[in-house]
Structure formats: structure tokens, C-alpha cells
Amino acid sequence: MAERMNFEEFCNRVVQEINQEKALGESVASYEDKKIRVTERKNGRSVSTGLEPKGCYDWYAATGDFTRAYADIKENLRTAMEEFHEKVGEVRLDKKSIEESLHFQLVNTERTGEILNHMPHRDMGDMSVVYCWQVADEMIGKITNQVAKSMGWTEEKLYRMAYENTRQVNPPRLESMGNMLKLLGGLDDMTNAAPAQMYVLTNQKNTAGAAMMLYDDMLEKAAEKLGGDVYVIPSSIHETLLIPAGITEAIEVQDLLREMNQTLYPGDLLSNTLYMYDARAHELKPADVHPIRTNSQEVYEPVFRPTFVVSAR
Numbered sequence: 001m002a003e004r005m006n007f008e009e010f011c012n013r014v015v016q017e018i019n020q021e022k023a024l025g026e027s028v029a030s031y032e033d034k035k036i037r038v039t040e041r042k043n044g045r046s047v048s049t050g051l052e053p054k055g056c057y058d059w060y061a062a063t064g065d066f067t068r069a070y071a072d073i074k075e076n077l078r079t080a081m082e083e084f085h086e087k088v089g090e091v092r093l094d095k096k097s098i099e100e101s102l103h104f105q106l107v108n109t110e111r112t113g114e115i116l117n118h119m120p121h122r123d124m125g126d127m128s129v130v131y132c133w134q135v136a137d138e139m140i141g142k143i144t145n146q147v148a149k150s151m152g153w154t155e156e157k158l159y160r161m162a163y164e165n166t167r168q169v170n171p172p173r174l175e176s177m178g179n180m181l182k183l184l185g186g187l188d189d190m191t192n193a194a195p196a197q198m199y200v201l202t203n204q205k206n207t208a209g210a211a212m213m214l215y216d217d218m219l220e221k222a223a224e225k226l227g228g229d230v231y232v233i234p235s236s237i238h239e240t241l242l243i244p245a246g247i248t249e250a251i252e253v254q255d256l257l258r259e260m261n262q263t264l265y266p267g268d269l270l271s272n273t274l275y276m277y278d279a280r281a282h283e284l285k286p287a288d289v290h291p292i293r294t295n296s297q298e299v300y301e302p303v304f305r306p307t308f309v310v311s312a313r
Contacts, residue, residue: 004064008266010057011036013066014073024077030115032107033237033267038077048142049080095151101134102143103169104162105208106237108269120148120155125286126271127234129214131158134169163214170203172212174221177241197226197247202239210270213240216282223279230279231287233257234271236264245276250287 005013011031018029018038027038037050053073060069109116109128119142122129131143148158177198199222202209212218213232222242223230229245231253243253254274261269276287 004061005066007054007057010060010066010069011053014053014070017070018074018077024074024081027081029077031267032112032115034265035267036073036077038081040081049077051076051080098133098143098147098151099161099165101165101169102131102158102162103133103166104129104131104159104211104214106130106210106214106234106270108237108271111266111269118144120145120153120158122155122159124214125275126273129159129162129211131162166211167203167215170205170207170209172215172218173200173202173204173206173209174218174225175200197244199225199242200239201242206238208237209239210234210237213275213284219277219284220279220282223277228279230277232275232277232284233260234273234275235260236268237270238268245287250274250276250289254287254289 008031014036015029015031018024024038027040030037030039034052035050036053037048039048051073056069056072056076059072060066106124106127107130109123109126112128112130116128116130119130121131131148132140133143135141143153143158148155153161177200180200201212201218201222203212213234219230219232219242226242226244227246230242231245231250233241233243233253233256235241235257257274258272261272274287274289275284277284
């Protein structure tokens with residue numbers, strides 16, 4: 001019996017098949033955030049919709065029938081595209097409507113891949129800042145190069161606008177790990193066992209909240225609570241974890257981050273790099289992680305990248 005593909009391999013193959021056979025016309029399929037998305041370019045702008053293929057994958061995993069699962073996904077995507085056009089057909093895509101809900105998100109640069117070539121973005125270490133807006137309820141659109149050009153927006157302009165707007169669209173949340181677990185309905189044993197010196201930085205929706213690490217005042221507030229410089233652990237695209245830099249070696253926290261990333265859904269992965277916030281300099285930079293050597297061989301290469309200042313610039 002042929003070995004089954006895992007979920008990520010399955011989704012990537014579906015995307016490849018759709019794009020190769022142009023199964024959905026000129027629309028381009030991609031896999032991100034655990035969804036298969038379809039992007040259409042019409043009238044100088046791009047819009048996208050997507051679906052979670054877990055049901056079709058479960059069918060494939062149980063039966064090995066990729067052909068049936070692939071056909072169902074194509075049909076579901078066609079239906080989703082039709083419903084999308086029907087739902088947002090009356091939405092005015094003018095500058096004001098986009099500006100009102102413009103915000104940024106942080107994504108993993110390598111995993112997002114070549115789609116970044118079609119979007120204004122800003123590299124920050126092994127992460128990238130991308131720009132989004134609220135198309136309709138529960139529908140997020142990404143700002144593409146075409147949209148930015150038609151609106152007369154440079155990447156610098158987008159960053160400044162999104163920096164001002166993101167925390168208004170979805171305000172930040174800084175909670176101790178214990179309080180966060182209580183808010184999420186965690187059991188008493190879990191909340192009591194939560195590290196006292198660990199904080200969670202996210203937003204009120206707990207979705208795409210890692211972007212809050214771009215706000216100096218939020219990191220400064222965490223530094224005040226934790227008593228100085230802070231390790232910033234990019235645990236997923238949805239949140240970052242914060243701990244005092246003085247309580248453990250950076251390499252131990254780096255190892256923790258790598259272990260955490262191995263358990264994530266691929267679309268949720270944000271970074272393999274541990275960052276440190278210098279409270280006095282107000283700078284966020286990769287932590288000084290020295291490689292472990294075993295018999296003169298490095299277990300892994302440390303990642304060193306330029307310091308960047310967390311600001312609206």
C-alpha cells in the first residue's frame with residue numbers, strides 16, 4: 001500500500017495540481033494558514049478566498065483516494081468563490097474603506113514563499129510584515145502590489161498607516177500565562193502550573209496577534225512587569241511569549257522555541273529565531289545564541305540578523 005501524504009504534503013499537491021491544470025481558470029491557488037486559498041486578479045486588484053481541507057484530507061487519509069478528495073476540493077473552491085463574489089459584490093473597494101480596516105500581520109518569510117513577491121512587505125529577521133484589510137465579516141484581503149500602486153501607497157506609507165491602525169482594529173492584550181489560560185477556560189491544574197514570569201502578548205481576538213511585538217510600548221510594558229530585558233519567543237503567528245532575559249540562558253529558550261515549532265501546524269509557524277528586547281535601547285534583536293558543539297560539530301547554526309527598532313517608521 002502506498003504511503004499516505006501528511007496534511008501539508010496533501011495540501012501542497014492539491015495546490016500544485018490546481019495551478020498546473022488551471023482548474024479554476026486564471027485564479028492562483030496557494031496554501032497558507034492551514035487553508036487552501038484562491039486568489040483572483042480582476043480590474044487591477046486581487047481578492048482571495050479559501051477553505052479548510054481537513055474533511056477532504058481525512059477522506060484521503062482513510063481511503064487513499066486522492067482523486068476523489070481533489071475533485072471535492074475543486075468543487076468546494078468553486079462554490080466558495082461564487083459565494084464570495086455574491087457576498088462582497090456590493091463592497092466598495094475605495095481608498096477610504098480599505099484605510100479604515102488596514103492592519104498588518106507577521107508571517108514566516110520562508111513559508112510564505114513567492115507570494116511575497118506580489119505583496120508590499122517588510123522583512124524583519126526571518127519574519128515579514130504584510131498588510132491586510134477587512135473585506136467583509138470574517139473575510140480578510142491582502143494588499144497586493146497592484147492595489148498599493150492603484151492607491152498610490154508605498155510600503156513605507158502602508159507601514160505607517162497600519163502601525164497606527166492595527167491596535168485600533170484589534171487592540172493588544174498582555175496577560176500573564178496563568179491569566180491567559182483562565183481566560184481560555186484552562187483547568188485549575190494548568191493555570192496553577194503556569195510559569196509566574198511568563199507573559200503572553202497577543203490581541204483581543206487571539207488571532208494573528210504576534211504583530212503586537214512590533215509596538216515598543218507593549219514590549220516596554222512587559223519589560224516593566226518582568227524587571228528588565230525580555231526574551232521574545234515568537235511561538236506562533238497568533239502570539240508571542242515573553243520571559244525575563246536574566247532567568248535562563250538564551251540557548252535554552254532557543255531550544256524551547258524549536259521544540260514548540262515542531263508541534264505547530266505549518267501555517268501557524270512564525271519564526272525559528274529567539275529575539276531579545278533591550279529595554280534601555282528600545283531595540284528588538286536576535287538573541288545572542290551560541291551553538292552547541294558535540295565532537296566539534298555544531299548541532300545548529302545560530303541566526304544573527306541586524307537589530308531593528310520597533311517603531312512606526
